[in-house]
Amino acid sequence: MPSPASDPAYPVGLRLTGRRVVVLGGGQVAQRRLPALIAAGADVQLISPSATPSVEAMADTGEITWHRRRYEDGDLADAWYVLVATQNRDANTRASAEAETRRVWCVRSDDADAATAWTPATGHSAGVTVAVLTTDAQGRDPRHTAAIRDAVVEGLRDGTLVARHHRARAASVALVGGGPGDPDLITVRGRRLLAEADVVIADRLGPRDLLAELPPHVEVIDAAKIPYGRFMAQEAINQALIDHARAGRTVVRLKGGDPFVFGRGMEEAEALVEAGIPYTVVPGISSSISVPGAAGIPVTHRGVAHEFTVVSGHVAPDDERSLVDWAALAALRGTLVVLMGVDKIGRIAQTLIAHGRAADTPVALVQEGTTAAQRRVDATLATVAETVVREGVRPPAVIVIGEVVRVGPDAPVAPGQHPVT
Template sequence: MPADGAHRRPSPGTPAGAPGDVVLVGAGPGDPDLMTVGGLRALAEADVVVTDRLVPLAALDAVRPDAQVVDVAKIPGGPSTGQDAIDALLVEHALAGRRVVRLKGGDPFVFGRGGEEAIACARAGVPVRVLPGVTSSVSGPALAGIPVTHRGLTQGFTVVSGHVPPDHPDSTVDWKAVASTGTTIVVLMGVRTLGAIAEALVGGGLDPDTPAAVVADAGLPSQRRVDGTVATIARVAADAGIGAPAVTVVGRVVEALPLEPAPVV
């Protein structure tokens, strides 16, 4: 890959000095087969790819040999690139006339800070496009044989972030309301806080015997699923050594399908 500062020739018809653009691409849950055709095309056309930790590495095979790949991974409890630095990087390369792909796990607008990046680019006069990705909130359960909706069981699903526990001052989720929706509950980024979340759901009125499951590494060969109830799932996941990334599903849909999920290859 070229060293930092390498740049592309302006696209045909692009006036000298005109900005490039930024494409926010959702890479899906981890299996390169679940990336969109548009996302792969954008990677092939990119001069700079700014990539996250949870993207499928095989997707980067589509990147041109002369393109620059910048890793801005955010590792839970470890090294992390600040969001302001990521925003500045996108703007800098685009204003230099480069076509930039911001490659993000899942979907850019589902707890992916894609909106913040779009705002930063727009404020700098940089054109932005969004290519949605397959969100893990739906695909993670599906890959493990769990439909988030099922006729006769539930008419909807509620997706919430578990990044902070219910009693944290930064939490804006009304967990009592979530517990009473009558929908499937899907929790992203909630491995560390799963015990507190389960307590909040039961405290909000959810039957403690409600089926629950955690799907880890969805879409990868290391994918695992563990099952319990909302009252036991945190202990079950901890005993199994489940770590991030993982998706938690709470609701009768966990037991809806009498089938084993297809193996991930």
């Protein structure tokens, strides 16, 4: 018989790969529990005359085996674990008794005190499984248990709850996209890796506020101040990544936006591969989409723009180093997003007009997007050069060109016009 409800449960992790697990009932309880059993590699046998559409889809894809009938004595033979979740209390009681006879751990959704096992509130973060069980049988509160689980997992994910590694780890580097500037817009994984870092090599455009949260022992290096010597700037950064990793440190290369969107992340990755240093890439939210969105500008909108193009404006259209086909861009009807183009926007606008883009095409410049200093300045292709000078627009700023600039409640409205909706 199950132990008295007053006794605490003994926590244990079950390894169910390839082992028979029986689930009785195909309703909402099964729908919630089945994904974890499938992820554990269990051989899941569902016994139920009916199932929710989501559970039925699991059977259709072969993730579980569905026996479309009611529970029968003997169904738990050779099982390692059983979840009893039918609406028939008599069937639940009989199945629980069979599990007891066969010494199979049994979870009951209708009567936890009659079960031989309880399902904890679980969560996962970076290879760690957090499982929370309430020990006070008289005061079991599933919502409180889940809240504890959520708080622990969230702390591990965002780096506010840090458990340092005590065993030596292999040298490694993480190329982390920090997002457009708001520290809340870095990914969960990026924030966690920052919390685990020994060394952070940061760009000027990375989310600076996150650096203040790092523990005192973390060495923060401003990439703009690395002594270059005989190296080019990027070569010096590559070498710093390699040197710190070879010294046994966990290194995070923190970039603004995404590492592979004009971030030279692949150059760093190639240097690490050549040096034999393992690395991981953590994508970031690109400013090309997020900054316009933060300013109320959608880069696509039904009936207005069905495509958007992101280009670098760090070299002018007439510069022989430019790889952009500005004539082709001028012929497009969609949205054009220009990064790193504030000081070149005059020549960019002239080139687009010369190749057929209307001079009255709306333009928005969003400076310091997603931060407290964000501001939006509107113009047209014909007026943007003088507007940038008059308004003192400075980098970093994302430039949006196209009719989407006139979409939304914050859009400028010219005399006789109405906002596009």
